[in-house]
Each structure stands twice: as C-alpha cells, then as structure tokens.
Amino acid sequence: MSGTVKVGFVPLSAVAPRGVLVIFADKSLAFGPAGRKTLGAAAATVKRAAAAAKFDGKRGSCLDLLAPQGLQVDRLLVIGTGDQGRLGDDDFLKLGGAAAGRLKSGGSAAIVLAELAGGPLTPQQASSVAAGVRLRAYTFDRYKTKKKDDEAAPTAPVSIAVKDVAATKKEFAAAGAVVDGVLMARELVNEPPNVLFPVEFARRAAQLRRLGVQVDVLDVKAMTKLGMGALLGVSQGSAHDGRVVVMRWNGGRRGDKPVAFIGKGVCFDTGGISIKGAAGMEDMKGDMAGAACVVGLMHALAARKAKVNAVGAIGLVENMPSGTAQRPGDIVTSMSGQTIEIINTDAEGRLVLADVLWYVGQKFKPQFMVDLATLTGAIMVALGTEYAGMFCNNDELATRLAKAGQTSGERLWRMPLGAEYDKLIDSKFADMKNSGGRHAGSITAAQFLQRFVGETPWAHLDIAGTGMAAPSTDINTSWGSGFGVRLLDRLVSDHYEGRR
Ligand code: BES
C-alpha cells in the first residue's frame, strides 16, 4: 500500500505530551480539562500567540507554535473548530483530517486531545477524528523512488487521547474498516492503467476472499456463454481480456434478499474508434472509479462484519481502438436480448453496465441495485465536483441515499428521469442506441441503464466529477477520492442491517 499512518488510542487522563501536541479550540481558546491541565501556565503563551497570529478559530484553521515556552512539546497545534455546538458527524472526520494535514512526513509522533471546551468527545466522535487522520494521511507514492521528507502528511504514529479507550477502539474497529475500504478504492483509482488492467483488477478484488467474501470471476468464455454482447463489444478492441467479478458478503439472515452494488470498471477509456482528444486522456485511467468503490465497499462491509447480505458486481474492460475494435454502426445484442446500435464507441460505460445490471437483477433478485459510474462528462457540467448525480426509479431509495449523502459528506443531487428523455435513445435500426446526442447527456445515459433494471428499485450514481481528479479536501488529497464507499456503507448501516 501507499503512504498511510498508524493511529492508536491512549487515555486522556494520562497524556504525557511529547513530540507534536494537537488541541481543538474555537476563537475563545477555551480548552477542555485535559487541555487546561496539559498547557498549565503555558496557556498564557498560547493566548499571546493567538492574538499575534490573529487566530480566529474557524473550522479547520490552525495556530502553529514551535517549542512553546513552558511545554515539553516540539510543536503545539491548535486546530480551529468553529462553533462547537454545531459539529456534525462528518465535521469530526474533517477535524481529524485538518490536524493530519498540518503534520509533516518525517516529523515526530503526535498526540491529539479528543476533547472540546465542554469536555471529552464521545467514542463515536473520537473514532471519527481517528478516521479523518487516516483518510487525510493517505498518499499514493508507490511509484516515487525518491521520497521527500516534510511533505504534508504524517508518517510518524498519531495517538488520539480519549476518555474511554476500550469503547473508542470498539467504534474504530468498524470505522477503521470503512477507512480501509476507502483507501483500497483510492489505491485502485490511482494505479496506472498499464498495471491495473481487467485481469489484474479482478485478481485484486479476489483478495477479498481473505475477509470471507465469496468471489466469482467470469472470464470471456463465461461471459460469451451468458450472452453479454454489450460488454464484450466494448472489450473486443483490447489486447487485455475483460472480466466480470461478483463478490458476495453474507452477513445477514439466510434467505434475506441481498442489496446489490454495481460498478463501471473501464480500466482505460480511449474512447475506442470514436477516440478522445489527447488533452487529459491520462485521466481516463480513473474510469474504473465506480468498480473501485464497489470493491472498497465490499471490503468495508466484510471487515466490519456488517449484518447484511450484499452483492458487489463489477464490469472490467479496456476501451481501445484497434483492428478488432467495435465500430459506430455496429449492432450488439445484450444479455437481456435487447439490441443496441453503437453510435459512439466512447459511450462505452453504459454498455458495460447494461449487461452487469441485467445479470445481477436476474441472478440475485436484490432488494435494490445501486450502480456507480464515471459515466458522463456532462454531469460535471451540471454539478461540478461537489455533488454526484443521482438517478433513481424509487423515491424511498432516493431519499435514503440523499440523507446518507448529507451525513457522510459524499453528497448526491437527484436528477430527472422520464419518458421524453427515454425517447431520445430509440434507434432507427435496433431497440436502442448508445448515445442520445449532446442534450441531457447524463440523463439519456441513465435512461439507457434503466432499460436493463426492470422493476427492481435502482439508483444510478454518476461519479465522473467526484470519483477522480476531485479537488483536495480536509480528508483527501489523493487524485482518486474513494467517493461512494462511506456514503454506501452509511446507507447500509442506517437502513439494511441489524437483523441476523
Ligand atoms: N468515461 C467517460 C466520461 C468521463 C469524462 C468521465 C470525463 C470522467 C471524466 C465516458 O465513457 C464518456 O466518454 N462519455 C461520453 C459520452 C458521449 C460519447 C455520449 C461523454 O461524456 O462525452
């Protein structure tokens, strides 16, 4: 794995500050009991420094003191919390992230006091701080042969000082599993496309077997037998064979219908014969962010032993131009039997998802299906990098997803579906065409997918703007964001668990 950091827990009552000390405060600089005790007379030094630096205590701001007089520590970091009465779930994640962002590689070990002016954080809040540290500390440096010191990410261990170590550790057993899932997804998205081609991706997904996930890999022969002509048409131009990977975690009651997650895994998207321009094409290594999220999510669910039956299925291909590539004008037959006229070989993600959605719907009869895909450039025109687009045929599922988006901070904006849009992908020669033209590009892509889901409650998340190349945040500086893992883990834990 790439750069990560060790996070542990120690009791707040017995903090022996050395190295870097991190304290949370708003602009009043009212510290909690452990902070007051630790700072002692040095609190006056901090106040002076805060005034000189015009520390305003805004959320995520920072007062950075080196070798403060009267303290044993090398460095004291006061991280601003803003209004402490109004901190939500994902704010504690951000506070941990903001703290980690001030620590440098090659620096000393750090201790973070998990308290506010009013007293210690709850085990859940403290666990979120720890998760935020780990999320922020991740760097993808696997291919850097010269590692620099003093990069903005800690490498020395970080201890979170908490009121109840045992209870916080218990919380973090689950939260840490989710972090591991996010980091796994990021790692897959960041990997270069010469390393992470479909067979290699499938091999990495198969490692989930270690956690008790049942993993089946469909090769070209198996997919041909199933009639997955839409997926195989995309794949046929590449020297790398495609794969479908089906992951199953059975943590729920035997016989309970599973929840299902489906991911677009285009390991590289050149556009095919409808080839893309050169500018920025290297980003198309991330066109498998949906599949990466599904793998990371399955990791999270299995590692925290979620009480749910879950299926994850990913369609892995490479979209290349070649003498064997599919052409505009080709007509392919999907596994569902519906025929598709290829208008643009660059609208390949929907072709891959069409067969995987149909396969999962038929084989597992799930409670719902959620697919994730870096499907359209148009979703970035509409929503930028703040929200992923959500298309949904079921209001209850849409509401639950939107809520999970708010609480996790991985936000979704619902977009419309409708018969008028659906008409735009009718074809002169086949049952449908794979592109509806420029207008409503994200919606017509979703309409296309909907033709392969039948009556099953379903949501499509277009993560082209959020899954990769998203701007850095308090909890992520990596190119691949791992978007969707925390969101969907939250969806599952809020609504689909608890019965065994
Ligand atoms: N993978 C792309 C969408 C994409 C673009 C993701 C930029 C992330 C960043 C997708 O396969 C694609 O090429 N979509 C086309 C569809 C069009 C040909 C109908 C698009 O968005 O231009």
Ligand code: MN
């Ligand atoms: Mn494309």
Ligand code: ZN
């Ligand atoms: Zn694509």
